[in-house]
Amino acid sequence: MKIFYNIKLLVIVSIVIFSCNTKEQNNKDKDVEKEIDVTKFVDPFIGTGGHGHTYPGATMPFGMIQVSPDNGISGWDWCSGYHYSDSTTIGFSHLHLSGTGIGDLNDIRIMPINKKVDLSTAVKTRDELPYTSKYSHDRETATPGYYSVFLKDYNITAELTADTRTAFHRYSYNDGDEQSLILDLGFAMNWDETVESNINIEDKFTVSGYRYSTGWATNQKVYFVIQFSKSINEYDLYSDNNSIDKTNLVNGKNTSAQLFFNKGSKNQLEVKVGVSSVSIANAKENISEYKNNFEFDAVKTKADISWKQRLSKIKVETKRDSLKTIFYTAMYHSQVAPVTYSDIDGAFRKENDSIVFAKEYTAYSTLSLWDTFRSEHPLLIFLTPDKVTDIINSMLEYYEDKKVLPVWTLYANETNTMTGYHSVSVIAEAYIKGIRGFDVQKAYEAMKETMMQNDRGLEFYKKYKYIPYELLDESVTITLEYAYNDWCVAQLAKDLGKKEDYEYFLKRSQAYSYLFDADTGFMRGKSKNGNDWHEPFDPKFSAHRVHADYTEGNAWQHSWFVPHDVEGLIKLFGGDTVFVKKLEQLFTEDSEITGDNVSADISGLIGQYAHGNEPSHHIAYMFNKANAPWKTQYWVSEILKTQYNTTPNGLSGNEDCGQMSAWYVFSSLGIYPMNPASGEYQIGSPIFEKSTLQLSENTNFIIEAEHVSDTNIYIQSATLNGKEFNRSYITHQEIIQGGTLHFVMGASPNKNWGVKN
DSSP states (O other): OEEOOSOOOOOOOOOOOOOOSSHHHHHHHHHHHHHOOOGGGOOTTTTSSTTOOOOOSEEOTTOSOEEEEEOOOOSGGGTTSOOTTOOEEOEEESOOOSSOSSOOOOOSEEEEESSOOOOOSOOSSGGGOTTOEEOOGGGEEEETTEEEEEETTTTEEEEEEEOSSEEEEEEEOOTTOOOEEEEESSOOOTTOEEEEEEEEEEETTEEEEEEEEESSSSSEEEEEEEEESSOEEEEEEEETTEEEOSOSEEEESSEEEEEEEOOTTOSEEEEEEEEESSOHHHHHHHTGGGTTOOOHHHHHHHHHHHHHHHHTTEEEEOSOHHHHHHHHHHHHHTTSOSEEOSOTTSEEEOTTSOEEEOSSSOOEEOEEHHHHTTTHHHHHHHHOHHHHHHHHHHHHHHHHHHSSOOSEEETTEEOOOSSSOTHHHHHHHHHHTTOOSSOHHHHHHHHHHHHHSOTTTHHHHHHHSSOOTTTSTTHHHHHHHHHHHHHHHHHHHHHTTOHHHHHHHHHHTTGGGGGEETTTTEEOOBOTTSSOBOSSOOTTEEESSSSOSSSSSOHHHHTTOOTTOHHHHHHHHTSHHHHHHHHHHHHHSOOOOEEEEOOTTOOSEETTEETTSGGGTTGGGGGGGGTOHHHHHHHHHHHHHHSBOSSTTOBSSOOGGGHHHHHHHHHHHTEEOSSGGGTEEEEOOOOSSEEEEEOSSSOEEEEEEETOOSSOOEEEEEEETTEEOOSSEEEHHHHHTOEEEEEEEESSOOTTTTOOO
């Protein structure tokens, strides 16, 4: 144990008045507080149970910091570090994933305790750690930007809040108790593993260091600085389970520390944490706004105001508070990722360890593109178009090294997780919908070069016009997704006047047609000879990621991914009638999934429709294209009612960084981007009496649903800005001009509304 000798007692009195930079901003914040109280409807515990994989801790919108409790269990349902079924914690770490299917991060973990423990024993499981604590959900609270829990074993109340790049902790101890913290950089969960770490006791108020790890992100470097409101009296340092004496700095694979603090006159200890991918100096710079001040309540208020501003971009009106809770929690979950990655000076580390600077934009990471291209990125175009520009510029920076756009980027590492190149969709959609602020010529070059390279099956795709099942697993899903990606490239080529490219990629986007089996009505694996189907064939069969023709699903769920050419798909079926019958069968077929290695991602089943995984998300809207919009209205309503609720099990599958929630936001309003890059939104079944989208300071788009109820789910008639509106889609241009889309709802379908003559 080390003791700071001969240190004069320092009494620091700091009175800080938290305010915004200008009186004008302060008045705006007061207006938000006074007029809008939407954060009370957000429940961050929704999705922390079941397979939702969300975390309940504190973060700002798209914040770099996600400070949240860790249970210490390695398991699929603990991908976020936390699961509602658990009642043990090992502390609070600062980086978390929201709703993913793979577990990583959980970096820089702090645990408050009230006794001395021995950290020299090697541990492999949570139960072997000497500092765990039980807790109860009865004494656990979470709101946007704030989390609190009572640690039973130590009689400590822990509170967490966050600014964009800084976390704040407040720990309240019992009278007379030891005030101590554990900093453990070695113990890891799920895919994560520490490679190297460092702890430096800089002075009696500051600890810094770093943690390098490998996992889903194979080259992850997190630098940190921790500042305390009280002086460190004593400390123990450990490296690879050895106590290290007579030093204030330790290195090793697994390092840890126990810190003991001056009790003073207060039972509260406040902690401030900054992180950076670049350096300790940058971590310090990221918290420099607060200098040596500990402004927990002021930061909590700031976070609440920021969330109110974000969530109030859409105002919904209904007499049912439960619907508001689901909606505004969905709005919340739709805006926690992607996360800020560049430091306050713009610097960030790339996968190859080069340090670059985001100039005139903020760099983002945690790009779960296979999921989020479907509706989260379309939603951000309405909620925060400036973020869309920054995300695209981040993608283009990642493209600089490998000359390919990102697939699934985590802490600037390319994980290559999932299929397709859906950054292509995000860029094409943004430009087509009027988003600027990025180099479109460079973006197009990146899109084209990505789709013309040979990796990830594209060599086979170009050679055979589809991917033969003998040459690559998940060949059907990959072919269908590349066909859509090609269509997106074609749309941007058309806008930029690149006629030859447009015709080339448009032709390639018909690749789906080679895999359609008219005899069975499914997309199927085809051999490289172009004649033989993959046998034996069972449309309910699932094999998770190995020797499968479909990604995390089966033929029932994946045969519908032709969002860019539903009309062409309908022709392959033989017309509207046959198509509608088969599509309806998807929802009414029994829910049996066959196989010995069924994907756990197949969840939220209505028949064979699996709402718990993203490939199903557009399907209910396809009835619109086959002249049966009342069936879209019925099945969308059924999904809204059955797949979301206000409990911790309120999501039917992985949240996936906002996609599951963004689907709810759009669908509850009554519109959905079935083909994001088309510039159209399919119309479903609105559930709110009135919804107001704030598009700008002076422009709103209002959706009204007269007579809407649990039973009145069918559109009887509609007007747009007072004029008759009789089609099953609305364009982006119509929405951004502002106005009112008014529906009259009823209990029986009007089979004439929205039908093409």
